[in-house]
Structure formats: structure tokens, C-alpha cells
Amino acid sequence: DIQMTQSPSSLSASVGDRVTITCRASQAISNYLAWFQQKPGKAPKSLIYTASSLLSGVPSRFSGSGSGTEFTLTISSLQPEDFATYYCQQYKSLPLTFGGGTTVDI
Amino acid sequence: EMQLVESGGGLVQPGGSLRLSCAASGFTLSGNWMNWVRQAPGKGLEWVANIYKDGSEGNYVDSVKGRFTISRDNAENSLYLQMNRLRAEDTATYYCVWRNDFQFWGQGTLVTVSS
Numbered sequence A: 001d002i003q004m005t006q007s008p009s010s011l012s013a014s015v016g017d018r019v020t021i022t023c024r025a026s027q028a029i030s031n032y033l034a035w036f037q038q039k040p041g042k043a044p045k046s047l048i049y050t051a052s053s054l055l056s057g058v059p060s061r062f063s064g065s066g067s068g069t070e071f072t073l074t075i076s077s078l079q080p081e082d083f084a085t086y087y088c089q090q091y092k093s094l095p096l097t098f099g100g101g102t103t104v105d106i
Numbered sequence B: 001e002m003q004l005v006e007s008g009g010g011l012v013q014p015g016g017s018l019r020l021s022c023a024a025s026g027f028t029l030s031g032n033w034m035n036w037v038r039q040a041p042g043k044g045l046e047w048v049a050n051i052y053k054d055g056s057e058g059n060y061v062d063s064v065k066g067r068f069t070i071s072r073d074n075a076e077n078s079l080y081l082q083m084n085r086l087r088a089e090d091t092a093t094y095y096c097v098w099r100n101d102f103q104f105w106g107q108g109t110l111v112t113v114s115s
Helices: none
Strands: A004-007 A010-012 A019-025 A033-038 A045-049 A062-067 A070-075 A084-090 A102-105 B003-007 B010-012 B018-025 B034-039 B045-051 B058-060 B068-073 B078-083 B092-098 B109-113
Touching (some): A004 A084, A019 A033, A019 A084, A070 A084, B018 B092, B045 B068, B045 B078
Parallel strands (some): A010 A102
Antiparallel strands (some): A033 A084, B003 B018, B018 B078, B068 B078, B092 B109
């Protein structure tokens, strides 16, 4: 199974900060990587697929990069509505696996 | 407006069965893989199963193989998960998710396995 490791597991930030979350795969997954945002009590929401493609309607302050085994999600200027937990996920091979999550709080 | 609405969750005793449903509206499920993902209370996300666009292939995480069956009815624009021999560790919110790159999620249905 491909293990997905996110870092950090949590971070504290302020509105306007630039935030970067890293996701590492235990083996190469090309660009078969997605990022999700989840707020408490809500379903996850897809932000990015194929490592860097932004879904329609997702603010441009979100961006993704990487290929192979190392990936990043960047929020260029953190907004109040961005405080949430973020997950990465590989869909290169079965079983599909998620990172452990990164909680972004104040 | 795109919607995925799960139903069928609830309280069930260990060893029991439940059938989850996921109804799509505003778009068609056919033509894309569909998935079930679960999240235990206070925990992270776990992929459970997926099914090919025509229903001819299903895949499962090891912990549910032989107990869960994923199916779909493209005419009804719906996805299903039959869960048998339920265990306490199956307690979770179950989400249906559209596409193999997980672009759209339902709101989830809670399954609680407890005596």
C-alpha cells in the first residue's frame, strides 16, 4: 500500500499568512494526487486534482504543486474561512489512501 | 445544482447489516467511477470501495472485503453499499464520492455499530 504522510499535522497561522502543507508518498504516484478541505461537522470539499489543477469555484489563493513523491498545497494569503483540516490523497493505485490531515487554526 | 445525497445509515448491532444509498441529482453518475469513503468519529478519511462506470468492477479496502458490496444503478442515478457482518470498527460517517479523482462529495450518512 502507498503511505501518504502529511506535515505538519497541525499549524497555527494568522489571516494573511502564507501557508504551505507538504504531502509525501511512500512511492512514486506521478501526479495522481488530490487535496481536500474539511470543516468541523461538514463533508470534505475537493480543492485540487492531478496535483495542481484547481477545481472550478476554488479561490485562486489555493495552489498545488509536485510530482512523484513530494507535493505541496499552498494558501497564498490565509482567509478566515480557510481555517480547517486539509487532506491529501493518492489515486494512483489501490488501495486509495489519504494522508493523516493537517489542521490549520489560529 | 450538483447533489449527492446519502441515506440508510443508523444504529445496528454487531453482526448486523445495512444498505447505504447515494442518489445523484443535477448530473449523471454514469461515465465515471464512484467511491465510498468513511470517517470514524474524530479520525481521518479512509477509502472503502470503488466501482467502475458500468458496474463491472469493484474494489475494496482489505478490512471490508467479503463483508461489503458496492453496486450502482445508472438508470436510477444511484450508488449503493451493502454492508454485512458489521463490526464496531465500521462505525463512521460514510460518504459517496464522484469520480476517480474524488471531485465531488455527498454530505455523508452516519453508521453506528453498537449493542
